[in-house]
Amino acid sequence: MDLEALYDLPSWEWPEGTKEKLMALVQNAEAPMEDREIAAELLSDISVMDDSVAGVLLEIAANPDESPSLRGTAAVALGAALELADMEGFxxxxxxxxxxxxxxxxxxxxxxxxxxxxTPEDVRRHxxxxxxxxxxxxxxxxxxxxxGSKDENWRLTAVFAMRWVDGYEKEIVESLQSKDPDILYQAVCAAGAWGIAEAAPVLEKILQSEEIDEDLLFAAIDAVATVMPERAPEVLGDLLNSDDPDIVDAVEEALSxxxxxxxxEQDSGNGAQ
Structure with missing residues (x-):
């Protein structure tokens, strides 16, 4: 099984039996740790997630005999399913x-x-x-x-969490000034999640940079749609001419x-009149 190749394939195109092989691999204590962690990440895909997959990942996350790294990866892998369950109900x-x-x-x-x-600290964070x-x-x-911690890893976790828990606009705007690229990335994602207007100047500065991390670029493109929807065509228009089809796709989705x-907003305004 080519684990790296699976990253580039949508899960519905995985060969038959791939989910079961990944579940077996992630539980195999004799397998290379790197492979087990990749398997856990791949199993986070919503389209292959179910109670049995969740049970395997949860068992690993809770097992003190497993490596902290694998336990943390397994815990994070359950996040998307928790989010969907919380939104959709049962x-x-x-x-x-x-x-x-x-x-x-x-x-x-x-x-x-x-x-x-x-519980090891890194496992607790994840x-x-x-x-x-x-x-x-x-x-x-x-x-x-x-x-409020002096530990940058915990601060990073806090800003990551602000994407899902409301009421932290001040802290998100403050984090947009961080020199730590990981915290900046999470702050951009959080600003986009809540449509924080004060983030607009930072997003424009990021998009005008000559050198920019790819993940940060895509996060900024996504955030423009909610932070300044009325200016999105102006701010993102030039990127439609990019030679990178992924960038063009991201811009088109953000504009939509x-x-x-x-x-x-217009419909709500008309309805209120």
């Missing part, structure tokens, strides 16, 4: 990869792992990064403590999103 099983029972079990286990002093995608009341205290936002 009325329609076809819309949700997890049962309500497994969803609650993950949340309970993550709470326990985070608050267990025996457990929280998975858990926060389905926000709960206890997450706010963690965010505030992490953001911006147009939809403006239409909704």
């Amino acid at each position: 009325d329609d099983p076809e819309e949700n990869p997890l049962s309500e029972e497994v969803f609650k079990k993950i949340q309970k286990t993550f709470y326990t792992l985070y608050h267990d002093p025996r 457990v929280f990064e998975g858990a926060v995608r389905a926000p709960q009341p206890w997450h706010r205290q963690v965010i505030e403590g992490a953001y 999103t911006a147009k939809s936002i403006l239409t909704l």
Whole structure:
């Protein structure tokens, strides 16, 4: 099984039996750790996620005999499924990869792992990064403590979490000035998630830079749609001439999103009259 090749394939094009092979690999203590971590990342794909996959990943995340790195990867891999379950609810099983029972079990286990002093610090951080995608009341205290920490890893986790937990506009705008590229990236994502208007000058500066990290570029393109939808054609227009088809696709998607936002705002305004 060519793990690297699977990254470049949509999961619906994976060879038959790939999910089962990945589940076996991630549980195989004799396999190379790098391969097990890749398998855990690949299993995070929503289209292959179900209760059985979630159970395997959760067991690894909670297992003190596994390496902290693999445990953290497995915890983060459950984040997307938690987010979808939190948004969709459980009325329609076809819309949700997890049962309500497994969803609650993950949340309970993550709470326990985070608050267990025996859990390695890196595992605790990654457990929280998975858990926060389905926000709960206890997450706010963690965010505030992490953001005030002198540890840059915890500050990074805090800004990452602000993408899903509301009420941190001030901290997100502050983080947009960070010299740490990882914190800046997460702050751009968070600003886009909440449509924070104060982020506009930073986004324009990023997009005008001659040298820019690819991930940051795509995050900034996405954020423009919600931060300044009315100016999106002006700010992103030149990028439609890019030689990179992925950039062009991202811009077109952002412009479509911006147009939809403006239409909704207009309709809401007309309805209020």
